[in-house]
Amino acid sequence: MANPLVAIIGRPNVGKSTIFNRIIGDRLAIVQDEPGVTRDRIYADAEWLGKDFSVIDTGGITFDDLPLHEEIKVQAEIAIDEADVIVMVTSVKEGITDLDDQVALILQQSNKPVVLAVNKTDNPELRNEIYEFYGLGLGDPLPVSGSHGLGFGDLLDAVVANFPNEANMAYDQDIIKFCLIGRPNVGKSSLVNAIIGEDRVIVSELEGTTRDAIDTPFMTQDGQDYVMIDTAGIRRRGKVYEKTEKYSVMRAQRAIDRSDVVLCVLDAETGIRDQDKKVFGYAHQAGKGIIILVNKWDTIKKETNTMRDFELQIRDQFRYLHYAPILFVSAKTKQRLEVIPELVDRVYYNRNQRVKSSLLNDVLSDALASNPAPSKSGKRLKVFYATQVATNPPTFVVFVNDPDLMHFSYERFLENRFRESFDFYDTPIQIIPRARK
Numbered sequence: 001m002a003n004p005l006v007a008i009i010g011r012p013n014v015g016k017s018t019i020f021n022r023i024i025g026d027r028l029a030i031v032q033d034e035p036g037v038t039r040d041r042i043y044a045d046a047e048w049l050g051k052d053f054s055v056i057d058t059g060g061i062t063f064d065d066l067p068l069h070e071e072i073k074v075q076a077e078i079a080i081d082e083a084d085v086i087v088m089v090t091s092v093k094e095g096i097t098d099l100d101d102q103v104a105l106i107l108q109q110s111n112k113p114v115v116l117a118v119n120k121t122d123n124p125e126l127r128n129e130i131y132e133f134y135g136l137g138l139g140d141p142l143p144v145s146g147s148h149g150l151g152f153g154d155l156l157d158a159v160v161a162n163f164p165n166e167a168n169m170a171y172d173q174d175i176i177k178f179c180l181i182g183r184p185n186v187g188k189s190s191l192v193n194a195i196i197g198e199d200r201v202i203v204s205e206l207e208g209t210t211r212d213a214i215d216t217p218f219m220t221q222d223g224q225d226y227v228m229i230d231t232a233g234i235r236r237r238g239k240v241y242e243k244t245e246k247y248s249v250m251r252a253q254r255a256i257d258r259s260d261v262v263l264c265v266l267d268a269e270t271g272i273r274d275q276d277k278k279v280f281g282y283a284h285q286a287g288k289g290i291i292i293l294v295n296k297w298d299t300i301k302k303e304t305n306t307m308r309d310f311e312l313q314i315r316d317q318f319r320y321l322h323y324a325p326i327l328f329v330s331a332k333t334k335q336r337l338e339v340i341p342e343l344v345d346r347v348y349y350n351r352n353q354r355v356k357s358s359l360l361n362d363v364l365s366d367a368l369a370s371n372p373a374p375s376k377s378g379k380r381l382k383v384f385y386a387t388q389v390a391t392n393p394p395t396f397v398v399f400v401n402d403p404d405l406m407h408f409s410y411e412r413f414l415e416n417r418f419r420e421s422f423d424f425y426d427t428p429i430q431i432i433p434r435a436r437k
């Protein structure tokens, strides 16, 4: 199941994003800054006392055409619809404002647990001024200071105490979890319906797991269990905020976090758009297995090189996804859809492999011999040995004399050698250079 979701809400300038950043700390999905990969900082994972959760700063979901008080209402609606716990942020500096009252009223009428934070309580004297905030009718106000990092222990204790019980139940390890992401109208819903075609059994209960209402479990004829993550999110229609980009990006990020393999859907008819890059980049950063689906292939008039040309365009526009297989499909004619579960399997198994250290270091020696490590300002990188520290995605620590000497291109070279030598196709590989002690 999903990690519990905590939504931060409040009027502008009370310190929501400061608090958001404090709560997530240094935790960023993973890997290096690569060109073309944008970071979205309104949704991220966090942890408190061993409990994992995700946080969203709803203040980051803005609507250009709405007046402020309407915008906040929509943000509150999103928080109420999506979150398990809501943190309402106010500021001791301004006291209670009209907007605070309006938000509080909406939250009171929801059934969601609310934790009330009074920010900018930067020193002990200001603590005496928080009592006024009982007037919001949201329970005990908790003094915090986002910029000084004060009060977060009590705040997070209160947040965690409100998590639903079963929230951390995970799907069984053997069940392959995947999701479809992509811009509106690329054909995600059509693909979902087509993939779960007549020959698949939709299972209502997976053994030993409580299934999440937003997910669709199914089984292929060979008996492999899958869960298609967040199909409800794909199908849900009619909310005011549904079509806004920030919201759908957040929704996609959450689905990606919960999946092993991500099907990134492009629309052959409209071609590649900038918006495609954002969520695909997030899936890559999160280290998921990735398959690129080019949907609506039926709409394209084919000539000799049509497919190859499209593929070259994808490789050019999504350089960081060089490892991802590309499949040209049509939800309409069902072309190649039967290949999808097989491909999802392959990606899943590849990324879960563990390589023996002895084999890994044989490959490393060969790689070093064929392409010696470069030097930078007179100092030469020395690579000593490597070890796989994690699967899913495969992660390797490479011990070197000085990690600063490891150039991106050399890292990419080693990555490719590991990929070819051990069938790590279709998955990002993480390489962590570390100084040998």
Ligand code: GDP
Pocket (backbone or CB within 6 Å): 010, 011, 012, 013, 014, 015, 016, 017, 018, 019, 059, 119, 120, 121, 122, 144, 145, 146, 147, 148
């Ligand atoms: P948001 O609009 O609610 O996301 O607010 P921001 O996090 O952007 O903060 C708004 C302003 O308040 C910024 O200038 C912050 O530096 C400042 N701020 C945030 N937290 C604190 C705090 O705990 N104490 C003080 N004095 N200022 C803060």
Ligand code: GDP
Pocket (backbone or CB within 6 Å): 182, 183, 184, 185, 186, 187, 188, 189, 190, 191, 234, 295, 296, 297, 298, 299, 329, 330, 331, 332, 333
């Ligand atoms: P979503 O917003 O990504 O879930 O997209 P939908 O599944 O709602 O599809 C958007 C539109 O594209 C609908 O009108 C579909 O009928 C159409 N569509 C989806 N897949 C295909 C396809 O493979 N070929 C063609 N020609 N149209 C498609």
